[in-house]
Amino acid sequence: MRSHIRTGIVIALAAGLVILFLMNVDLRGVLRAIVHARLDGLALSLLTMFVSLAIRSWRWQYLLEPLGTASFASAFRATAVGFAASSVLPARAGELIRPYFLARQQQLSATGAFATIILERVLDTLTVLVLLASYVFIFADEPAASHRVTFEAVKWGGATAGGGALAVLFVLAGNPSRLAASLARLERVLPSALAGLLARVAEKFAVGLGAVRRPGRLALALALSFPLWLTVALGVWAVAVAFDLGISFTGSFLIVAMLAIGVALPTPGAVGGFHAMFRLGATTFFAAPDDAAVGAAIVLHALTVGPMLLLGLFFAAQGGLNVAGLRRLADQPEPESPALP
Numbered sequence: 001m002r003s004h005i006r007t008g009i010v011i012a013l014a015a016g017l018v019i020l021f022l023m024n025v026d027l028r029g030v031l032r033a034i035v036h037a038r039l040d041g042l043a044l045s046l047l048t049m050f051v052s053l054a055i056r057s058w059r060w061q062y063l064l065e066p067l068g069t070a071s072f073a074s075a076f077r078a079t080a081v082g083f084a085a086s087s088v089l090p091a092r093a094g095e096l097i098r099p100y101f102l103a104r105q106q107q108l109s110a111t112g113a114f115a116t117i118i119l120e121r122v123l124d125t126l127t128v129l130v131l132l133a134s135y136v137f138i139f140a141d142e143p144a145a146s147h148r149v150t151f152e153a154v155k156w157g158g159a160t161a162g163g164g165a166l167a168v169l170f171v172l173a174g175n176p177s178r179l180a181a182s183l184a185r186l187e188r189v190l191p192s193a194l195a196g197l198l199a200r201v202a203e204k205f206a207v208g209l210g211a212v213r214r215p216g217r218l219a220l221a222l223a224l225s226f227p228l229w230l231t232v233a234l235g236v237w238a239v240a241v242a243f244d245l246g247i248s249f250t251g252s253f254l255i256v257a258m259l260a261i262g263v264a265l266p267t268p269g270a271v272g273g274f275h276a277m278f279r280l281g282a283t284t285f286f287a288a289p290d291d292a293a294v295g296a297a298i299v300l301h302a303l304t305v306g307p308m309l310l311l312g313l314f315f316a317a318q319g320g321l322n323v324a325g326l327r328r329l330a331d332q333p334e335p336e337s338p339a340l341p
Contacts (some may be wrong), residue, residue, distance in 0.1 A: 003214070007178065010090040012265055017265070017272020029291030031292050033243055035300060041242030046303050048235035052228055053079060053308065056120075059224040062217075070106045078102035084312020085326045087269040087305050097326055101319065119221075127225040131253040139250035171241040183267040232256055236300065243296040245304040255281045269305045336341060 058074040063071045082098030099113030232253040236259070240247035247255065255278060262277030263270035279296035282288040288296075316326060 009221045014264065014267040014272045017267065017276055021272060021275040021297070023291075026291050027292050030298070033289075033295035034290040035208070037239075037295070037299065038242040041238045041240075042299065043304065045238040045242070045300065046236040046237065046307065048231050049304060049307055052231040052235070053311075055224065055228040059123075059221060059228065060116065060120065060222065063119060063221055064102075064108065065217075066114060067112045067116075069108070070102065072106045072110060074102055077104070077318075080308060080325075081316045081321075082307040082312070083320075084310075084316060085310075087309045088323055089327060090266050090268050093326070101316075101321075102103045104319070111304075113263060115282070123222055123225045124260075125231070126222065128257050130226075131229060132257040135250050135253040139248070139253075182287045204227040229256065230234060235303070239296050239300040239303070240288075243288075243292045243299075245282050245286060245292055245296060247282065247286050247288070251286060254285060269309075272302050274304075 018231040054076065057072060057079045060079060061070050061072050064075070078101040078104060079096050081101050082094035084094065085097045086092050086094030095117055096114070099110045100118060102108060102113055103110035147188040233249065233256050236255050237247060237249045237252040240252065241254075257322060258277040262273035262275075264272035275294075275297040278300065279290070279293045282293040282296065283290055313323075316322070
């Protein structure tokens with residue numbers, strides 16, 4: 001019953017966001033904008049989606065090294081499956097499925113692999129904030145600069161949150177054995193089996209954050225995050241050019257930051273939130289025509305989600321998983337024992 005309630009809430013949220021996105025929209029004008037979009041820009045955007053997936057997989061492979069050896073092919077397949085799962089399941093379920101899928105292929109700790117995904121999110125947040133700050137204070141033209149107070153508040157608020165999260169990760173990862181020993185003391189107040197499980201999970205989670213304990217490794221992981229997000233920004237800019245929205249390449253840094261907020265909403269495939277934030281950013285900060293902004297949001301979402309969904313479902317099918325299997329995998333109660341159907 002709880003699952004049905006959660007699904008109902010997610011569907012209602014997605015429906016509300018789509019209604020908000022399509023509010024006061026001339027659908028004929030949107031269709032005209034889509035039909036007249038430049039194909040070269042759309043093709044470039046499509047290409048960037050695969051390049052960003054490859055860079056993300058490469059970075060993840062690097063972060064996984066403290067846990068053991070993971071091949072690039074396995075990291076690539078697991079990342080694609082994770083994106084596909086997040087496209088069809090609510091609450092970004094792919095972030096849970098990705099480490100499970102990889103662990104079954106490479107015999108790595110699923111809990112440790114999940115810890116590296118949390119580290120990925122911190123690196124992504126810091127990178128997006130740096131790109132946003134560079135746009136606000138270096139590249140923004142006069143109209144966008146008029147919103148500098150808002151941009152600065154977002155930048156410093158996000159930077160504080162990202163820095164705090166990174167500090168917490170550093171503390172957790174500093175000494176996995178000590179962390180496990182501390183949690184093992186919970187046996188005094190909890191059933192021994194439960195306390196022992198918490199200690200084992202915590203130790204493997206901390207080992208997965210091994211990159212944080214080595215500044216050089218962490219710096220390289222952060223360095224890899226910039227070509228990743230610059231590629232994402234290139235894909236956004238290419239669609240903006242295809243629809244003649246008047247957004248510069250550096251202006252896409254602002255759109256990417258807004259899209260990061262939109263995709264954080266727990267709807268399957270970020271439906272609604274992605275679209276609404278793109279439209280808001282393009283029309284508010286770049287005075288883009290509303291019909292063209294709506295059309296661009298729809299096409300960019302299709303180019304972002306569609307190919308990844310097909311590729312991820314293909315890799316999942318190779319592993320014996322369909323959508324129902326992905327859902328069961330996301331609901332696994334024990335991190336170390338994902339049972340593939």
